[in-house]
Amino acid sequence: MAPARASHKKAAKPQNDSGRTLKRKRGQEELSSLVQRVEDLDLKTSIKSFSELPLSEPTASGLSASHYKTLTDIQSRAISHALKGRDILGAAKTGSGKTLAFLVPILENLYRKQWTEYDGLGALILSPTRELAIQIFEVLRKVGRHHAFSAGLIIGGKSLREEQERLGRMNILVCTPGRMLQHLDQTAMFETHNLQMLVMDEADRIMDMGFQRTVDAIVDHLPKERQTLLFSATQTKKVSDLARLSLQDPEYVAVHEAAAAATPSTLQQHYVVTPLPQKLDTLWSFIRSNLKSKTVVFLSSGKQVRFVYESFRHLQPGIPLMHLHGRQKQGGRLDITTKFSQSQHSVLFATDVAARGLDFPAVDWVIQMDCPEDADTYIHRVGRTARYERVGRGVLFLDPSEEKGMLNRLEHKKVPIERINIKANKQQSIRNQLQNMCFKDPELKYLGQKAFISYVKSVHVQKDKETFKIKQLPLEDFAASLGLPGAPRIKFIKGDDTKERKNASWRMNQLSSDDSDDDSDGEDKPQKTKKDENQVRTKFDRMFERRNQDVLAGHYSKLINDDGTMVAPNASKGAIEDADEDDDFLSVKRRFAAGDAELGQDESESEPSGAGKEAKTVQIDGKDPLVIDSKRREKLLKSKKKLLKFKGKGTKLVYDENGNAHELYEMEDEEQFKARGDADAQRERFVAEEAERTRRADVEDKEVVREKRREKKEKRRARDRALADEEAAEERGVQLAPVDDIDLGSASEPEEPRPSKKARFVESESDGDNDKPRPRKSKKSKSAVPAEPRIDTLGDLEALASGLLG
Numbered sequence: 001m002a003p004a005r006a007s008h009k010k011a012a013k014p015q016n017d018s019g020r021t022l023k024r025k026r027g028q029e030e031l032s033s034l035v036q037r038v039e040d041l042d043l044k045t046s047i048k049s050f051s052e053l054p055l056s057e058p059t060a061s062g063l064s065a066s067h068y069k070t071l072t073d074i075q076s077r078a079i080s081h082a083l084k085g086r087d088i089l090g091a092a093k094t095g096s097g098k099t100l101a102f103l104v105p106i107l108e109n110l111y112r113k114q115w116t117e118y119d120g121l122g123a124l125i126l127s128p129t130r131e132l133a134i135q136i137f138e139v140l141r142k143v144g145r146h147h148a149f150s151a152g153l154i155i156g157g158k159s160l161r162e163e164q165e166r167l168g169r170m171n172i173l174v175c176t177p178g179r180m181l182q183h184l185d186q187t188a189m190f191e192t193h194n195l196q197m198l199v200m201d202e203a204d205r206i207m208d209m210g211f212q213r214t215v216d217a218i219v220d221h222l223p224k225e226r227q228t229l230l231f232s233a234t235q236t237k238k239v240s241d242l243a244r245l246s247l248q249d250p251e252y253v254a255v256h257e258a259a260a261a262a263t264p265s266t267l268q269q270h271y272v273v274t275p276l277p278q279k280l281d282t283l284w285s286f287i288r289s290n291l292k293s294k295t296v297v298f299l300s301s302g303k304q305v306r307f308v309y310e311s312f313r314h315l316q317p318g319i320p321l322m323h324l325h326g327r328q329k330q331g332g333r334l335d336i337t338t339k340f341s342q343s344q345h346s347v348l349f350a351t352d353v354a355a356r357g358l359d360f361p362a363v364d365w366v367i368q369m370d371c372p373e374d375a376d377t378y379i380h381r382v383g384r385t386a387r388y389e390r391v392g393r394g395v396l397f398l399d400p401s402e403e404k405g406m407l408n409r410l411e412h413k414k415v416p417i418e419r420i421n422i423k424a425n426k427q428q429s430i431r432n433q434l435q436n437m438c439f440k441d442p443e444l445k446y447l448g449q450k451a452f453i454s455y456v457k458s459v460h461v462q463k464d465k466e467t468f469k470i471k472q473l474p475l476e477d478f479a480a481s482l483g484l485p486g487a488p489r490i491k492f493i494k495g496d497d498t499k500e501r502k503n504a505s506w507r508m509n510q511l512s513s514d515d516s517d518d519d520s521d522g523e524d525k526p527q528k529t530k531k532d533e534n535q536v537r538t539k540f541d542r543m544f545e546r547r548n549q550d551v552l553a554g555h556y557s558k559l560i561n562d563d564g565t566m567v568a569p570n571a572s573k574g575a576i577e578d579a580d581e582d583d584d585f586l587s588v589k590r591r592f593a594a595g596d597a598e599l600g601q602d603e604s605e606s607e608p609s610g611a612g613k614e615a616k617t618v619q620i621d622g623k624d625p626l627v628i629d630s631k632r633r634e635k636l637l638k639s640k641k642k643l644l645k646f647k648g649k650g651t652k653l654v655y656d657e658n659g660n661a662h663e664l665y666e667m668e669d670e671e672q673f674k675a676r677g678d679a680d681a682q683r684e685r686f687v688a689e690e691a692e693r694t695r696r697a698d699v700e701d702k703e704v705v706r707e708k709r710r711e712k713k714e715k716r717r718a719r720d721r722a723l724a725d726e727e728a729a730e731e732r733g734v735q736l737a738p739v740d741d742i743d744l745g746s747a748s749e750p751e752e753p754r755p756s757k758k759a760r761f762v763e764s765e766s767d768g769d770n771d772k773p774r775p776r777k778s779k780k781s782k783s784a785v786p787a788e789p790r791i792d793t794l795g796d797l798e799a800l801a802s803g804l805l806g
């Protein structure tokens with residue numbers, strides 16, 4: 001969380017009393033006039049520039065310093081209503097300036113209420129992605145730079161504690177829903193009862209399946225009496241959502257509802273029909289012929305993004321390549337968005353994490369290589385170009401099976417899109433190069449296999465079956481186009497309820513790779529069709545399969561384990577760094593089979609053949625092996641306390657005279673037992689011996705107890721004597737040292753009550769040390785309290801105060 005504090009108030013020079021009063025008076029007058037101007041604001045007048053709006057000086061100067069002068073349509077319509085405290089449902093095309101449409105009212109409404117740090121949280125802005133939250137926060141810092149509010153960014157990726165410490169002092173927060181809920185539930189100091197405004201940017205996304213419950217829980221924490229603003233490029237008026245958010249008589253501000261198109265007029269939109277197996281070739285050819293452009297390429301999953309990025313990087317197209325997806329670490333994601341924003345010519349491969357709200361300057365092309373799940377997603381993706389009156393172009397790649405369905409959806413949403421064809425002479429094939437690369441580089445091949453699986457998975461979970469027809473996709477050919485020797489097997493779980501998993505990107509977990517194949521390394525085998533069986537296998541194929549055993553046989557034989565215990569794939573290092581795995585796809589976790597390695601064993605020994613460095617097991621005291629397959633678990637090895645859980649209780653050993661260790665209870669040999677005589681006689685002897693041992697132990701115990709009582713009595717007497725001496729001395733007027741060497745714990749008299757633990761939080765008394773038990777107060781100590789000093793003058797008072805403080 002980065003606090004943003006404007007400085008104009010701090011910079012004020014000290015003034016004399018009358019100057020201050022005058023300034024305060026002038027401030028009050030300005031404020032009343034501002035309030036009056038807001039009240040008088042006519043909602044029907046169309047406002048063109050920020051200077052026409054009733055805005056405070058700090059906001060006006062923040063806007064002008066950020067070079068915002070004229071209002072966009074959505075700003076002109078929404079800001080006026082929001083200034084008057086109305087709830088708003090705002091919908092406007094991508095890149096039309098929705099961010100300012102809610103930031104300006106936030107600053108103004110808090111300003112007019114003279115919000116201070118003591119008032120706590122005044123406004124909460126929710127964003128579906130971290131990147132968008134960061135971007136909103138940056139705009140807030142810019143336009144709010146002359147305000148004195150504190151603002152924070154809560155998006156996770158930092159320690160909760162660090163955020164917790166500062167959270168209580170924030171007036172405005174920009175956050176992602178998950179992290180916000182975590183704080184609302186766990187941060188005691190965080191109060192929201194005073195909240196004035198709740199804003200949701202990309203509201204339809206926040207309120208869809210992925211966040212529904214989180215948002216409900218957040219709203220439960222917020223006061224009902226508040227102003228709520230919802231913004232998106234594809235807003236819906238779903239009554240249930242509005243009820244959930246307790247919107248009161250919201251103003252529906254949909255500035256482009258009557259427009260002929262849902263997308264900016266400066267945007268040229270095209271689609272190409274390119275069969276799935278040719279998509280990579282088409283993309284490659286496109287990039288090669290647009291080296292002087294800035295392009296965003298959208299793919300359906302992080303694994304797809306990684307594979308295309310890695311393979312194209314190997315092929316060196318002659319333009320910088322970047323990639324962005326949700327499984328990257330936060331720092332990396334931020335670096336990439338900054339780099340891409342600053343670059344002039346580059347290609348960014350991204351998942352839908354970049355589809356909403358991100359404002360990359362001057363993007364020339366948006367390529368949607370994988371078909372978006374619906375028309376709204378298409379609109380958001382394509383909206384990364386042609387922002388704020390600039391020009392831009394979008395190209396959608398469609399498999400022939402997707403063409404009809406998707407075009408219907410787009411037409412329904414008023415998206416004007418035209419077909420274009422690829423020039424045959426420009427089309428280049430990279431299939432052979434990819435095959436060679438996958439052949440030589442097992443890691444790339446592994447990425448390709450994951451990309452294939454995740455693509456098929458993403459198509460399968462799509463809700464719109466008119467557009468996404470998995471059975472019509474030439475999967476075998478698609479796998480070959482990725483450079484793979486065959487299509488990895490995929491098993492679809494029966495009864496798969498796609499409706500339940502509407503959001504493909506969020507809930508792709510209902511599929512499983514085929515674990516029915518009982519061939520030891522057969523899991524990686526391509527899907528065999530009848531055609532395949534008749535095909536002659538070339539030397540090349542055989543080599544590929546041999547390489548396969550090294551790369552994937554290890555993974556899959558561990559991945560798919562009938563007893564469901566462990567898996568140990570051998571992902572490339574990079575792939576693991578991104579935590580970009582197929583785990584969600586599989587019903588078993590990626591862990592090793594039990595008993596792979598003993599504690600302290602060489603790391604290399606603990607890995608299965610051909611495996612990467614990622615997972616290992618350690619066995620502790622013969623217990624079930626502890627699988628080390630993540631950084632968190634690796635840390636665990638360093639904590640003795642945590643490891644106790646995995647350790648046994650330990651075995652007690654006794655040593656004989658020769659120094660040999662024996663278990664405490666060792667089973668005796670039957671022959672030896674018999675040799676010692678009749679069993680009944682032995683039992684009686686044993687009982688008699690044990691009874692005697694118990695009697696002796698009893699006597700010893702009683703003696704110990706008696707000794708302790710004697711000691712206590714002695715101490716009590718000593719204490720009584722000391723007290724008597726003290727009182728006698730008092731009567732004689734002699735001052736004694738405090739009685740602090742007496743063990744009060746052994747006294748039979750009731751002790752002076754110790755302050756309870758709670759007392760720590762009660763305002764401390766003069767000595768400021770409520771925790772420690774104090775020595776008993778004697779009459780002496782009472783009489784020793786000095787008489788109250790005389791305070792005649794201000795000087796006397798100051799002297800006393802400084803003495804107390806000192």
Ligand SMILES: Nc1ncnc2c1ncn2[C@@H]1O[C@H](COP(=O)(O)OP(=O)(O)OP(=O)(O)O)[C@@H](O)[C@H]1O
Pocket residue numbers: 067068069070071072075092093094095096097098099100232233356357358359383387388
């Ligand atoms: N009044 C304005 N004058 C000039 N530029 C503006 C104005 N308002 C916004 N912009 C610029 O327009 C661009 C798009 O703004 P913004 O990101 O707020 O759009 P958006 O509507 O939220 O887009 P999306 O729907 O994609 O989230 C930004 O670069 C912003 O700086």
